[in-house]
Amino acid sequence: MNIIEVHQLSKTFDLHILHDKQITALQHIDMTIREGEIIGLTGRSGSGKSSLMKCLYRTYLATTGEIRYASASGVIDLVKADDHAIIALRRQEMRYCSQFLSVIPRVPAVDVVAEPLLRTEKNKEEARARARTLLEMLGLPSGLWDAYPVTFSGGEQQRVNVARAIIAKPRLLLIDEPTASLDVRTKDVVIGLIRDLKQHGTSVLCISHDEYTLSTLADRRLHLQAGRITPTVTEII
Numbered sequence: 001m002n003i004i005e006v007h008q009l010s011k012t013f014d015l016h017i018l019h020d021k022q023i024t025a026l027q028h029i030d031m032t033i034r035e036g037e038i039i040g041l042t043g044r045s046g047s048g049k050s051s052l053m054k055c056l057y058r059t060y061l062a063t064t065g066e067i068r069y070a071s072a073s074g075v076i077d078l079v080k081a082d083d084h085a086i087i088a089l090r091r092q093e094m095r096y097c098s099q100f101l102s103v104i105p106r107v108p109a110v111d112v113v114a115e116p117l118l119r120t121e122k123n124k125e126e127a128r129a130r131a132r133t134l135l136e137m138l139g140l141p142s143g144l145w146d147a148y149p150v151t152f153s154g155g156e157q158q159r160v161n162v163a164r165a166i167i168a169k170p171r172l173l174l175i176d177e178p179t180a181s182l183d184v185r186t187k188d189v190v191i192g193l194i195r196d197l198k199q200h201g202t203s204v205l206c207i208s209h210d211e212y213t214l215s216t217l218a219d220r221r222l223h224l225q226a227g228r229i230t231p232t233v234t235e236i237i
């Protein structure tokens with residue numbers, strides 16, 4: 001069964017400061033994601049990968065087209081759904097992990113990671129224990145677990161970001177460059193954790209420029225070229 005079916009999606013941006021110049025980020029996108037499938041999304045910088053992911057998460061509202069999402073409680077069009085429905089889906093079953101951690105001030109790393117569970121689970125210490133286990137697996141030094149991620153290095157912030165994205169075992173995981181600034185050992189841990197989610201039934205859309213990550217993780221690849229899905233990769237990325 002498909003968890004996502006995208007039909008003829010397009011996204012244009014109106015740049016008011018440039019006299020209403022229009023940028024077309026995505027055109028005529030048709031794609032599906034099956035339940036439990038891991039899709040690697042590739043393409044040159046600026047080809048529209050993050051824009052497509054943000055349309056699925058509804059950070060960007062698609063200009064035209066349809067995104068049919070088979071939620072736990074029925075099919076919903078993520079383009080037309082009202083904001084309350086989107087907020088509920090984000091809380092319960094969809095997770096987006098951006099390229100960079102948006103740091104929450106004065107919240108320790110362990111709580112940043114545990115936050116998706118702290119909202120729903122009664123046992124807060126159990127949620128924090130799970131966060132610590134993930135941070136340990138990802139090799140974040142224990143001295144940093146209670147520190148604020150604002151001062152962390154790029155790779156340290158990325159570990160916090162990935163741990164936060166996977167802790168609640170979402171049904172749909174949208175993950176942008178999860179292994180970009182990680183060493184090979186940590187890359188393997190991230191790949192293993194995402195594979196574990198797949199076993200649990202999670203569907204994953206993963207943007208990556210990293211051939212090792214793509215070849216070890218993705219069941220299938222989609223390639224974007226200037227905002228369109230191309231059937232074959234004809235360019236060097």
Ligand SMILES: Nc1ncnc2c1ncn2[C@@H]1O[C@H](COP(=O)(O)OP(=O)(O)OP(=O)(O)O)[C@@H](O)[C@H]1O
Binds near residue numbers: 025047048052
């Ligand atoms: N909020 C926005 N406002 C205006 N233009 C945007 C916005 N977001 C993306 N774009 C434009 O859409 C196009 C696609 O950008 P996008 O960020 O999706 O590329 P990408 O494939 O993720 O690139 P990268 O690999 O560098 O992350 C670019 O031309 C970009 O400038």
Ligand SMILES: [Mg+2]
Binds near residue numbers: 049050051099176
């Ligand atoms: Mg991007």
